Amino acid sequence: MSEYVQVPSPSGKSAAWSPAANWLIPVALLLLSAVPVVAGSLRLAEMVGGLPVLPDGDRVRSAPVALVAHIVSVTVFSVLGAFQFAPRLRRRRRGWHRIAGRLVVLCGLLTALTGLWLTLFLPRGAADGDALVAIRVVVSVAMAACVCLGFVSVRRRDFAAHRSWMIRGYAIGMGAGTQFFTQMAWIVAVGPVTTVGTTSTLTAGWLINIVVAEWIILRGAAGPGRQSCGGADGDGAAGVTGSAAGTPAATSAVQPAVARRC
Known part of the structure; x- marks a missing residue:
């Protein structure tokens, strides 16, 4: 080509994009996704007889099918999705971008829907209040909507809209990575995480990702003469x-x- x-x-x-962006973007996203990927791997190890490492194990293991589906889908979504944003890979491997993109869309929807199911039907955690449950429902629905709109946009060959919606969906899906840092900041500054602290830190993680995503979208749209082609960067x-x-x-x-x- x-x-x-x-x-x-x-x-x-x-x-x-600068040449450095071709590896900086996926590396940064992989680092951000390391938290949910490692946590999910530890949880899967517990479920097959490994030593319990993470808290709340008995509660979340009460729905093993939904939990496993959520962990596997979010792992594929976060890792494979990181490479979807590498500019050179999108330009030079468009066939791969399209095939991988379909899998990312599928896993993104599965991540959102299983997250919604776990929120509504699992017993609540000790620090989960009504506000956090409502926010999780909104976030799950918003992520599913963004991924669906991204898929519809690319089918209509509206590549600029496709890029914007997929950035939003990925940012929401990667909330767990940012939430690790917001919760650590709360523990250092305030102390143990309470119900208010859990709601505040998790919400802050999603909001930070959304704000960064919107900044990236606006920055990309501001470039003179830029036009997305096949999911590329303009x-x-x-x-x-x-x-x-x-x-x-x-x-x-x-x-x-x-x-x-x-």
Whole structure:
């Protein structure tokens, strides 16, 4: 597959991702996902006879099928999803991006729906209040909606909307990673986590991820002349070189070609 050439923006600054972003983005997301992945692995080990390491084991093991489905789906969603945001991988391996993307969508929906089921039907934890239950329901529904909208958008070939919705869905799904740090901050600053502390720290984790996701979406949309192609980061609109690059005539001429290649 041929490479697209970057069209310079009117300000003269390149809108393309830096080479470091090709590995920094997935590495950062994998580090963030390490908390739910490790916790899920420890919980699965407990369920097959391993030593209990995590608290609340008896309560969560009362629904083994839903729990295992949740752990497996969130692990695949977080790890495979991290590579979906690597710019070069999206551009050069679009077939892989599409196939992996379908699995990410499936696992994202399963993560949200099993999380909703566990919230509604498991016995509550000692620090789980009504407010936290309501917030978890809203978060689960919002994550499922974002993933569905991301899938619908790509089927309509609206790649900019697809990118935005999948970023939102992934950010919500990775709430557990950020919540580890918000809970540690509470313990250091205040002490043991109470009902109020649990609700506050978990909500803060989701809100931080959502705010960062919206900032990333707005930052991507602000790039002049950016147009998503096949889930890529906007380089698809940059296929013109020479003195005509960046002019209105060149832009109108390249749009049909870009649409055909996407």
